[in-house]
Amino acid sequence: MKKLVGIVGTNARHSYNRQLLTFMQRHFQDQAEIEILELTDVPLFNESTDGSDSPVIQNFNQKITAADGVIIATPEHNHSLPSALKSILEWLSFKLHPLDGKPVMIVGASYSVQGSSRAQLHLRQVLDAPGVNASVMPGSEFLLGRAQAAFDEQGNLKVSGTVDFLDSCFAKFLKFVDVIGELNVPDAISYQPGTYAVHATGHNGEIPMSVTLSKDRIENIQIDTSTETAGISDVAFERIPKAIIDGQTLAVDAISGASMTSHGVIDGVATAVKEAGANPDDLKKRRGGTTAAQPEAPVQTLDTDVVIVGAGGAGLTAAAKVLQSGQRALVLEKFPSVGGNTVRAGGPMNAADPDWQNQFAAIPGEKHTLKALAELDPQTIDPEYRADFETLRGQINDYLNQTTGQPGYLFDSKLLHRIQTYLGGKRTDLNGHKIYGQYDLVKELTDHALDSVKWLESIGVQFDQSQVTMPVGAIWRRGHKPMGDLGFAYIKALQPYVESHGGTIMTETAVQRLTTADGRITGLIAEGPAHQRIEVTAKAVILASGGFAANVKMLQKYNTYWTAIDDDIQTTNSPAMTGDGIELGTRVGADLVGMGFSQMMPVSDPDTGELFTGLQVPPQNYVMVNQQGKRFVNEYGSRDELTQAAIDNGSLFYLIADDEIKKTAYNTSQEKIDQQVAAGTLFRANTLADLAKQIKVDPAVLTATIKAYNSYVDAGEDPEFHKNAFDLKVQVAPFYATPRKPATHHTMGGLKIDTGAHVLNAGGQVINGLYAAGEVAGGIHAGNRLGGNSLADIFTFGRIAAASAVADECAVETE
Amino acid sequence: MMKLVGIVGTNATQSTNRQLLQYMQRHFADQAGLEICEIVDLPAFNEPEQHVAPAAVQTLSDAISAADGVIFATPEYDHSIPAALKSAIEWLSYTTRPLINKPVMIVGASNGSLGTSRAQAHLRQILEAPELKALVMPNVEYLLGHSLQAFDANGDLVDADKRHELDQAFNEFVAFVGLTEKLTPTETFFEQSRQFSWSQITNGEDL
Numbered sequence A: 001m002k003k004l005v006g007i008v009g010t011n012a013r014h015s016y017n018r019q020l021l022t023f024m025q026r027h028f029q030d031q032a033e034i035e036i037l038e039l040t041d042v043p044l045f046n047e048s049t050d051g052s053d054s055p056v057i058q059n060f061n062q063k064i065t066a067a068d069g070v071i072i073a074t075p076e077h078n079h080s081l082p083s084a085l086k087s088i089l090e091w092l093s094f095k096l097h098p099l100d101g102k103p104v105m106i107v108g109a110s111y112s113v114q115g116s117s118r119a120q121l122h123l124r125q126v127l128d129a130p131g132v133n134a135s136v137m138p139g140s141e142f143l144l145g146r147a148q149a150a151f152d153e154q155g156n157l158k159v160s161g162t163v164d165f166l167d168s169c170f171a172k173f174l175k176f177v178d179v180i181g182e183l184n185v186p187d188a189i190s191y192q193p194g195t196y197a198v199h200a201t202g203h204n205g206e207i208p209m210s211v212t213l214s215k216d217r218i219e220n221i222q223i224d225t226s227t228e229t230a231g232i233s234d235v236a237f238e239r240i241p242k243a244i245i246d247g248q249t250l251a252v253d254a255i256s257g258a259s260m261t262s263h264g265v266i267d268g269v270a271t272a273v274k275e276a277g278a279n280p281d282d283l284k285k286r287r288g289g290t291t292a293a294q295p296e297a298p299v300q301t302l303d304t305d306v307v308i309v310g311a312g313g314a315g316l317t318a319a320a321k322v323l324q325s326g327q328r329a330l331v332l333e334k335f336p337s338v339g340g341n342t343v344r345a346g347g348p349m350n351a352a353d354p355d356w357q358n359q360f361a362a363i364p365g366e367k368h369t370l371k372a373l374a375e376l377d378p379q380t381i382d383p384e385y386r387a388d389f390e391t392l393r394g395q396i397n398d399y400l401n402q403t404t405g406q407p408g409y410l411f412d413s414k415l416l417h418r419i420q421t422y423l424g425g426k427r428t429d430l431n432g433h434k435i436y437g438q439y440d441l442v443k444e445l446t447d448h449a450l451d452s453v454k455w456l457e458s459i460g461v462q463f464d465q466s467q468v469t470m471p472v473g474a475i476w477r478r479g480h481k482p483m484g485d486l487g488f489a490y491i492k493a494l495q496p497y498v499e500s501h502g503g504t505i506m507t508e509t510a511v512q513r514l515t516t517a518d519g520r521i522t523g524l525i526a527e528g529p530a531h532q533r534i535e536v537t538a539k540a541v542i543l544a545s546g547g548f549a550a551n552v553k554m555l556q557k558y559n560t561y562w563t564a565i566d567d568d569i570q571t572t573n574s575p576a577m578t579g580d581g582i583e584l585g586t587r588v589g590a591d592l593v594g595m596g597f598s599q600m601m602p603v604s605d606p607d608t609g610e611l612f613t614g615l616q617v618p619p620q621n622y623v624m625v626n627q628q629g630k631r632f633v634n635e636y637g638s639r640d641e642l643t644q645a646a647i648d649n650g651s652l653f654y655l656i657a658d659d660e661i662k663k664t665a666y667n668t669s670q671e672k673i674d675q676q677v678a679a680g681t682l683f684r685a686n687t688l689a690d691l692a693k694q695i696k697v698d699p700a701v702l703t704a705t706i707k708a709y710n711s712y713v714d715a716g717e718d719p720e721f722h723k724n725a726f727d728l729k730v731q732v733a734p735f736y737a738t739p740r741k742p743a744t745h746h747t748m749g750g751l752k753i754d755t756g757a758h759v760l761n762a763g764g765q766v767i768n769g770l771y772a773a774g775e776v777a778g779g780i781h782a783g784n785r786l787g788g789n790s791l792a793d794i795f796t797f798g799r800i801a802a803a804s805a806v807a808d809e810c811a812v813e814t815e
Numbered sequence B: 001m002m003k004l005v006g007i008v009g010t011n012a013t014q015s016t017n018r019q020l021l022q023y024m025q026r027h028f029a030d031q032a033g034l035e036i037c038e039i040v041d042l043p044a045f046n047e048p049e050q051h052v053a054p055a056a057v058q059t060l061s062d063a064i065s066a067a068d069g070v071i072f073a074t075p076e077y078d079h080s081i082p083a084a085l086k087s088a089i090e091w092l093s094y095t096t097r098p099l100i101n102k103p104v105m106i107v108g109a110s111n112g113s114l115g116t117s118r119a120q121a122h123l124r125q126i127l128e129a130p131e132l133k134a135l136v137m138p139n140v141e142y143l144l145g146h147s148l149q150a151f152d153a154n155g156d157l158v159d160a161d162k163r164h165e166l167d168q169a170f171n172e173f174v175a176f177v178g179l180t181e182k183l184t185p186t187e188t189f190f191e192q193s194r195q196f197s198w199s200q201i202t203n204g205e206d207l
Helices: A018-029 A056-066 A083-091 A115-129 A160-184 A235-248 A261-275 A279-285 A313-324 A366-374 A383-402 A414-425 A441-456 A488-500 A550-558 A580-587 A637-646 A671-678 A690-693 A699-715 A789-809 B016-029 B055-066 B085-093 B117-127 B160-182 B188-195
Strands: A002-008 A034-038 A070-073 A103-110 A142-144 A194-200 A205-213 A218-223 A300-303 A307-310 A329-332 A504-506 A510-517 A518-527 A533-539 A540-543 A597-605 A653-657 A681-686 A736-747 A758-760 A766-771 B002-008 B030-039 B069-073 B103-109 B141-146
Touching: A002 A056, A018 A034, A018 A070, A034 A056, A056 A115, A070 A160, A083 A115, A083 A758, A083 B085, A103 A160, A142 A160, A194 A261, A205 A261, A205 A329, A218 A235, A218 A261, A218 A414, A235 A261, A261 A279, A279 B085, A300 A580, A307 A313, A307 A580, A313 A329, A313 A488, A313 A789, A313 B141, A366 A383, A383 A414, A383 A736, A414 A441, A414 A580, A441 A518, A488 A504, A518 A540, A540 A580, A540 A789, A550 A736, A580 A766, A597 A637, A637 A736, A681 A690, A690 A699, A690 A736, A766 A789, A766 B055, B002 B016, B002 B055, B016 B030, B016 B069, B016 B103, B016 B160, B030 B055, B030 B103, B055 B085, B069 B160, B085 B117, B103 B117, B103 B160, B141 B160
Parallel strands: A002 A034, A002 A070, A070 A103, A103 A142, A300 A533, A307 A329, A307 A540, A329 A504, A518 A766, A540 A766, B002 B030, B002 B069, B069 B103, B103 B141
Antiparallel strands: A194 A205, A205 A218, A510 A518, A518 A533, A597 A736, A653 A736, A681 A736, A758 A766
16 A cells, blocks of 8 residues: 655644545555654754754654655745745755655635645745645646635535545555656666776865776775865765775765865766766756664763763874873764864974974074074063073073184074063954963973874984974074875874774764863763764873864954954864854863964965965065055065954955976965966956956056056165065966965964863863863963974873873872 | 845855845945744644744744835745745745835855846745735746855855845845835735735636
């Protein structure tokens, strides 16, 4: 017997449409089993808060998916279908599509003679929409007018002619269900066997991919990921091909945090399928059960010594250190892949290591920098740092005396690192509030950064001893650069270390709150990948969940430094960086410090926040123009100066380059440039006037701007903005314009901690059992973080947090 | 100056229909004061026993009553208006009925190329219903397709033709509002409309 679902098209308590369906259920019970579904608990559809996974929507999804057909009984409100009915159809055409190809019969009852005629017409059109794509039975319109007089006391239709007509409509529907069923039998899929070379769209452009198809199966998917930033999208490159092959389907869910890459891979396979003579849409219809909800999972309870929130560099370091102390460690990560923001880092970490650095020759300008530093008026140094500054001055003067008349070697010391971190972080916000790094924390960082390098070596990170680098925005050459893979090099060593030493890493597990008892932290509650509740009891919790650069609302809420932060500002960060740890901490009373200060990367892609699109050239070749085509800033200025100038000019600006400047770009290739020009994300023209038209500025203005700029290059002086260094003029066609906008990059503020990484409350007391390390904590970098210092921070404070947690909370058991 | 209310026809956080109304608010500032109303805080319509408007509905209703005209900016979901907008309209029709005889202009933005044509057609039919009886401006429709690319960083319409078309449509609406002031239906018409209820027509007499 056929199984049908009947939907009562209203949430009203009294409904003649419900009565009509109930009658049909009884009247046709020998011909079909009709289950009636009510809209009472369906929330109003909202695309911004997805409820597709909620039990009420999933109930509709599963029942409709399992049914042979659907009957919708609609009232008429204001000449159309009720919002409650429209709402469930919107839910069922958003992420889920159970009505796709499903036979549907429409009936309706109303007070007036119209009998919902107009609502039925609207409903037909809605069900025809591509997102719904139902197969609505044509003709046989069943309209029950004056419904209040239509039923007898037993709920049966009084007029026999009406019953006869309903019988004929229903008989036709049962046949219609069979006919549509045949239509829905998928064509057998057959491929022209072979290996197809296609492309997937990745994070940094197109990625070559090869798809091997046999006569009836997708056999293999190979992706050449060599051009991709290691670590960011790995999980998509692994899981999406596997899901496609396992299910022989293209209806696979994108991986959160790597949705662009996920869709890129799916589309690439679709291209191969098409080239092999099959219809990719047939594969997209094979849902492989992925949309069905998981059965309600039982609560999972776990017990450990130290639970760590976040599997980036700080979290994995803390876990490794806990394991080294002989305790148990559990790491929870809300994203499918580990690595957090660390995999997006350039790689070098700051640590003063004079014995090593002294082997390198000084480069021009460095002595001058040291001299200028030593000549600073000590009265301008804040009191906590003054004694260190005096000592450093002695060190510098000794060095300068020792190397008079020679080029000299590269100088460094813990004190130089400390004072540079302090000076680099000194800022005043819009309210006149001054901030600089908290002395004891900065001391802890600069004293132990080198230990962190040594420790990382001991767990398997290899550093390139042959060069000392200066990361962008670092001020000094003290960067220890890991071999290969940029920031991912750290994660590649840490993750296997943790896993092979008995630690557990659970991904797709989002922590919801910390649990407390008797004034101390006792563990936490999280939600696992199958939406199951996970309760963890632990002796200590370490928050290592990163900052909030991917949370625009939070940035705007706390911001006291920038004059404006756009709603649509992008980020260079992983989308995971939404300030979860700060939220978790403040809910148990943690104090916050320096929250108003955030760091922006001024030259980012306006649509993605990426740094490596367009033409990225050395700053001496930057020519920045605003949306009027005029220069607006000294292009050689600091990140903060460029960012604020961009904000003052409406955020969006352009880097103008000519064919010679293009050759100094370090991020791209001709193929990528052509791709981006074709995609409209980079502009190219044979004349400046044409270029101006493309970026919608007045050609005369842009031409005049460039003419003036070229004359400054000739004169070696920029009277307008005083650019410090020039190189090339803009004169050789073709000309380029790369659109840029500031993107959020680092959040210096966070949970207040002490030198033991204990989280403090507003009274300055330790919250027992709670620790924080990395960008989630504040106080160190203050108003501006030096490039290379965030890695130094996470590896140093990650170890400190673990050591404190073990010493404070696990001491009894180790004895 | 003319007072208008613009209703954002969606509860979504990001909406180009909201952007369109914001643009109109700025762009037509010297012709009319346009107050933008959101429906995101309205509860889902559920036919309560008492025909009393919840506070959020009453606020929206008061704004409409005080205005000379109303502009609906509707997205298109599944060939029709969003459930959230339909719900707001159901509240108004079920409780205070402020749209009776109110001049209405319909605009809509969508990311597809059709620019909400079908949703707008539905909305016209809905606003004609006897419980609403709005005076929808005839002959003028403003459809903004590819709306994600339609605005520049300052929120202004990029395309000159679309700007011009909107200027014209808005001018016609201003004239239409002036025209409707001259239509003064009798008090009885208002009274009947306010009392209209489908459940009262037990004798099958259609109004």
